[in-house]
Amino acid sequence: MRVLVTGGAGYIGSVVAARLLEAGSEVVVVDDLSTGHRDAVPDGCAFVEGCIRDRAPEVLGAGRIDAVLHFAARSVVAESVARPELYWAGNVGASLALLDAVRAADVRRIVFSSTAAVYGEPDGVPIREDAPVRPANPYGASKAAIDAALAEHARMHGIGAVSLRYFNVAGAQGPRGERHTTETHLIPIVLQVARGLRGSVAIHGTDYPTPDGTCVRDYIHVTDLADAHLRALEACAPGSHRVFNLGNGAGFSVREVIEVCREVTGHPIPAAVAPRRAGDPAVLVASADRARAELGWEPRIPALRDIVADAWAFHTAHEDRNGQGARVRAPGMSGSGTA
Structure with a gap:
């Protein structure tokens, strides 16, 4: 399998990229290094520097990409409150551009690094996937919007999509x-x-x-989170958007x-x-009961x-x-x- 990992120079993305290599996949990392680190990209990955709006369509357009793991995002809550426009453009806008490229390249599987922040302040804990989505800040709202876009792309274009929601890694x-x-x-x-x-x-x-x-x-260990992403990749089903919470x-x-x-x-x-x-x-x-049962x-x-x-x-x-x-x-x- 040949996999595109957006944000693969970041903390979680780089660990997942390493696990993909261990599992025998070919990995292409796209990252603008605004918060990631070039030396975090595992040896053996092809690396393309730049924003996903520009570079991901190039990589996908070249063909031979079987799946996408999407980590690239802004993720600081306080910044999202102070400058929400960065999160609508940098998270939502860039993700919609990525989805356009995914559809154009006929890539059928995508796993998205979402967040349990989409639930805001919950009515009860532990939080299940059927809890109301009511984010308390623009960061959570941007992730919820991308989740919704994934659901629509799955329904309209037959893409298999999975959103993984977790708190502290x-x-x-x-x-x-x-x-x-x-x-x-x-x-x-x-x-x-x-x-x-x-x-x-x-x-x-x-x-x-x-x-x-x-x-x-x-709190969840980053290697456990990486394992969940690989399992989610295998669980992508055509025309379906599935959501899994992850936690201890x-x-x-x-x-x-x-x-x-x-x-x-x-x-x-x-x-x-x-x-x-x-x-x-x-x-x-x-x-994480659903992830345990289904993944x-x-x-x-x-x-x-x-x-x-x-x-x-x-x-x-x-x-x-x-x-x-x-x-x-x-x-x-x-x-x-x-x-």
């Missing part, structure tokens, strides 16, 4: 891990404190109706994450209590300690890469309490 696969210029995810922020790049991590709210008063979130099924609180990071790193990791952030639900956990998927690395240990091994191995040895300056000294 963490861990690493060898040399491929989480590297963001502006970090907003809890585990790498806490590990930055352990590495001396931040002074402390902020805990936004300690009075939530949870066992320790802090927000609870679902049990969440971890902010305090639990910080404490496990302390244990793994051996560093004290100072934490400071900060006010709640508007719109932060107490608990966000995804139900045969099961997380193989569900333990938070193992997830953190892999992330820590990656970050310490890349301590001096891209200027990471410099201390993060104020006002970014306090991290996000939830991811």
Whole structure:
């Protein structure tokens, strides 16, 4: 199988590209490197630099692409609130252009990296696929719009499409891990404190109706997520758009994450209590029952300690890469309490 991976120089896309190579596929990566890293693209992949609006149609038009895995997207919630036009153009507009190219090239399978953020603040947890879609920010809204476009393309043009919705991805696969210029995810922020790049991590709210008063979130290891994408690729059925939530099924609180990071790193990791952030639900956990039943998927690395240990091994191995040895300056000294 020859697969196009958009955003394959990014965190999740690069790990999935590596797994595809291991499974015997030919892989073409298209990435503009705006947030990805050229050295994350696995050896053995053909690499095309540029935006998917321009380069994906070229790759697809050349023929011999059997399927698409679509990761390329903007994904920072705060940025989406401040500049929603970037998300409508960069996520929705670019994805619609990709779908046009997919249809023109008669590619019959596409797997989309969606998000459980499409559900907004849920009525109950764990969140099932039949929960109402009501995103609370432009990022989630852009992903929901792409999900809807996929459903219409499947119905009208016979494409087999799968959307995978998940919350927090963490861990690493060898040399491929989480590297963001502006970090907003809890585990790498806490590990930055352990590495001396931040002074402390902020805990936004300690009075939530949870066992320790802090927000609870679902975490999934990036290699488990990659496995789900390969299974989803095989599950694409002509004329069908299928949706699967992915998660551990049990969440971890902010305090639990910080404490496990302390244990793994051996560093004290100072934490400071900060006010709640508007719109932060107490608990966000995804139900993966459908993925288990229909894809045969099961997380193989569900333990938070193992997830953190892999992330820590990656970050310490890349301590001096891209200027990471410099201390993060104020006002970014306090991290996000939830991811």
